[in-house]
Amino acid sequence: MERKLRTLATLSxxxxxxxxxxxVLRTGRHTExxxxxxxQAAAVLPFVDPNHxxxxxxxxxxxxxxxxxxxxxxxxxxxxxxxxxxxxxxEETGYEAARLCSLFRYYPAIxxxxxxxxxFAASGLLRRHQAQDEDEISxxxxxxxxxxxxxxxxxxxxxxKTVIGVSLFDSKRKRGEIPTDFFA
Amino acid sequence: MERKLRTLATLSxxxxxxxxxxxVLRTGRHTExxxxxxxQAAAVLPFVDPNHxxxxxxxxxxxxxxxxxxxxxxxxxxxxxxxxxxxxxxEETGYEAARLCSLFRYYPAIxxxxxxxxxFAASGLLRRHQAQDEDEISxxxxxxxxxxxxxxxxxxxxxxKTVIGVSLFDSKRKRGEIPTDFFA
Numbered sequence: 001m002e003r004k005l006r007t008l009a010t011l012s013x014x015x016x017x018x019x020x021x022x023x024v025l026r027t028g029r030h031t032e033x034x035x036x037x038x039x040q041a042a043a044v045l046p047f048v049d050p051n052h053x054x055x056x057x058x059x060x061x062x063x064x065x066x067x068x069x070x071x072x073x074x075x076x077x078x079x080x081x082x083x084x085x086x087x088x089x090x091e092e093t094g095y096e097a098a099r100l101c102s103l104f105r106y107y108p109a110i111x112x113x114x115x116x117x118x119x120f121a122a123s124g125l126l127r128r129h130q131a132q133d134e135d136e137i138s139x140x141x142x143x144x145x146x147x148x149x150x151x152x153x154x155x156x157x158x159x160x161k162t163v164i165g166v167s168l169f170d171s172k173r174k175r176g177e178i179p180t181d182f183f184a
Numbered sequence: 185m186e187r188k189l190r191t192l193a194t195l196s197x198x199x200x201x202x203x204x205x206x207x208v209l210r211t212g213r214h215t216e217x218x219x220x221x222x223x224q225a226a227a228v229l230p231f232v233d234p235n236h237x238x239x240x241x242x243x244x245x246x247x248x249x250x251x252x253x254x255x256x257x258x259x260x261x262x263x264x265x266x267x268x269x270x271x272x273x274x275e276e277t278g279y280e281a282a283r284l285c286s287l288f289r290y291y292p293a294i295x296x297x298x299x300x301x302x303x304f305a306a307s308g309l310l311r312r313h314q315a316q317d318e319d320e321i322s323x324x325x326x327x328x329x330x331x332x333x334x335x336x337x338x339x340x341x342x343x344x345k346t347v348i349g350v351s352l353f354d355s356k357r358k359r360g361e362i363p364t365d366f367f368a
Contacts, residue, residue, distance in 0.1 A: 001243050001248075001250075002243050002245045004245075009195055011193055011195060011202055011203075011204040011218055012204075012218075013204055013215075013216040013217060013218045014215070014216065014217065014218065016218065016296070017218070018195055018202035018204075018218055018220070019195075020195040020196075020197055020202075021245075023245060025319045025320075026243060026318075026319070026322070027318055027319050029319060031197075031198070032197040032198065033197060033198065033245050033246075034195055034196075034197045034198065034200065034201070034202050034220075035245065035246050036202070036218075036220070036246070036296070038296075059185045059186050059210060060291075060294050060295070061186045061188075061205075061207060061217050061219065062217075062219050062220070062291075062293075062294060062295065062296050062297055062298050063291055063294060063298050064185075066185075067294060069294070104336075104339070104347075105339060105342060106342045106343065106344050106347060107244075107246075107247055107342050107343060107344060108292045108293045108344045109246075109292045109293040109297060109299065109344070110244050110246060110247060110251060110253070110343050110344070111244070111246065112200070112220070112222075112246050112297075113246055113293060113296075113297075114246050114247050115293065116342075134210075134211050135209045135210065135211050135213060136209075136210075138210070149355070152288075152352075153352075153355070153356070153359065153361070155288070155289060158289060158290045158291050158300075159290065159291060159294050160290050160291060160292045160293070160294070160344050160348065163288075163290060163348050163351070163352070164344065164347050164348060164351070167347070167348070167351035167352070167355065168336075168337075168347070168351070170355075171333070171337070171351065171354075172337070175337065177337070
C-alpha cells in the first residue's frame with residue numbers, strides 16, 4: 001500500500017478538490033501524488049424505446065470540445081446515486097423515468113481520482129419540462145443504439161462512461177441480466 | 185463553448201498538473217473549473233493465447249485499495265502511444281509483444297481531465313525480464329477472458345480502461361475488425 005505523509009496544497013471548485021500529497025510508496029520510496037477528491041456520480045442510459053436512447057451535446061472545458069454523451073452528473077451531499085441519476089436526467093433532458101436498472105459502478109480515472117460513477121439504464125420515459133441545464137447542455141438527441149455503437153467504433157464518441165454504459169447494457173441483455181419488465 | 189479568463193492556481197506532480205481556472209460559461213455566467221492537464225496514456229490487453237490475458241495487481245492511492253487491471257501508463261514527452269504501450273507492458277510485466285492492434289482512444293474523465301487513453305491489444309508475447317516496476321506492481325496474473333468478464337459483471341473489476349478494453353475487443357472481434365493474423 002501507499003501511505004500519505006501530509007497534504008501539501010489543495011485546490012477547490014464545483015464541489016470537488018485536487019490535493020497534492022507527500023506519499024511513501026510500498027518500496028519505501030518517497031514521492032508526491034495529485035489526488036482528485038470527487039463526489040460519487042451517476043450516469044443514465046435513457047431508453048425512449050428498446051432501440052433508441054437520449055443523448056446530450058455539451059461543451060467540455062477540459063478537452064475544449066463539444067461532445068455527445070449520456071446524461072450524467074455529480075451527486076449532491078447525502079443524495080443516493082439512484083436519486084442523482086433521476087435528477088440529472090430530468091435537469092439535462094426534461095424527462096422522468098418510470099424504471100431504473102443499475103448496470104455498473106466503476107472508477108473512471110483510478111490513477112488520480114476517487115470518483116466512482118454508477119451507470120443506470122432508464123425506461124418508461126415521460127417528458128415533464130424543458131431541459132433546465134442551459135449552462136452546460138446545448139442540444140438533446142434521440143439516437144438508435146446501433147448508430148451509437150457505430151459512433152463508438154468510428155471513434156466519434158470518445159466518452160468513457162457512454163462506452164461502458166452501452167457496452168455493458170448490451171452484454172447484460174445477452175446474459176439475461178436486464179429485468180424482463182424493463183421495457184414493459 | 186466555455187472560455188478561460190485566467191488560471192488562479194496550479195498543483196504539479198508526477199508529470200501532470202491540476203489547474204484552477206476562472207471561466208465564462210456559454211450562458212455568460214462566470215464560474216471556476218478544476219482542470220487536470222495530463223499526458224496522453226496507453227493501456228494494453230496482453231494476450232498470452234486467444235483466451236487468456238496478463239493483468240496486474242497494484243495499489244491505487246486515489247481509492248486506497250489494491251486493484252486488478254490491464255497494464256497502462258502515461259506517455260513520456262515525445263513518445264508515441266504505441267511505444268508507450270510496449271514500454272509499459274515491458275516495465276509492468278517483463279513481456280514483449282510481437283503484434284499490437286489499436287482498439288480505441290477515449291477520455292476517461294471528460295468532466296475535469298484532458299487525459300486521452302489509447303487501448304491496444306497485444307499478442308505474440310515473449311517474457312524478456314522480471315517485471316521492473318516494483319514501486320507500483322505487486323503481482324502479475326494470467327486470467328481467462330471469460331473469467332475477466334465475470335469479474336466485471338460481479339463488480340470485482342471496477343477499472344474503466346479494463347472494462348472498455350475487454351468490451352471493445354469482444355465487439356471488434358464479433359464485427360471482424362481484429363486482423364486475422366493477430367493470433368497467428
